[in-house]
Amino acid sequence: MIDINKLNASLSFQIHGFNISFFLTRLDHHGIYTMVEVGHLKFPKSIEELPSLVILRNLNILLAINDAFWRLYRLSKELELINARYTKTSDFITDFIEGSKDKNRICSIRLGE
16 A cells, blocks of 8 residues: 555554554565554443543544654655565465454464453
């Protein structure tokens, strides 16, 4: 997406159970995408826990994610550099993707959760 749309960065996210992590993804080097976590939220598991979502800490995290998105999600001024860094995705990457879903599988991004 970054290289095809010639962006400085993109915002991506991963949802695992009741956790959501937000990442800022950039194409920094030839064929190497870097992902920096810009926020992590834990969603309530029931209606009784819903007030715990709207706390100052979570609102600050969402504001930081919003700020990162609007500052960095724009066309790059270095279009030639983005084009030069693009590399076609290798076919072997599909070997790492699980063919089935399992909510009990351990999340490889956050150990211990």
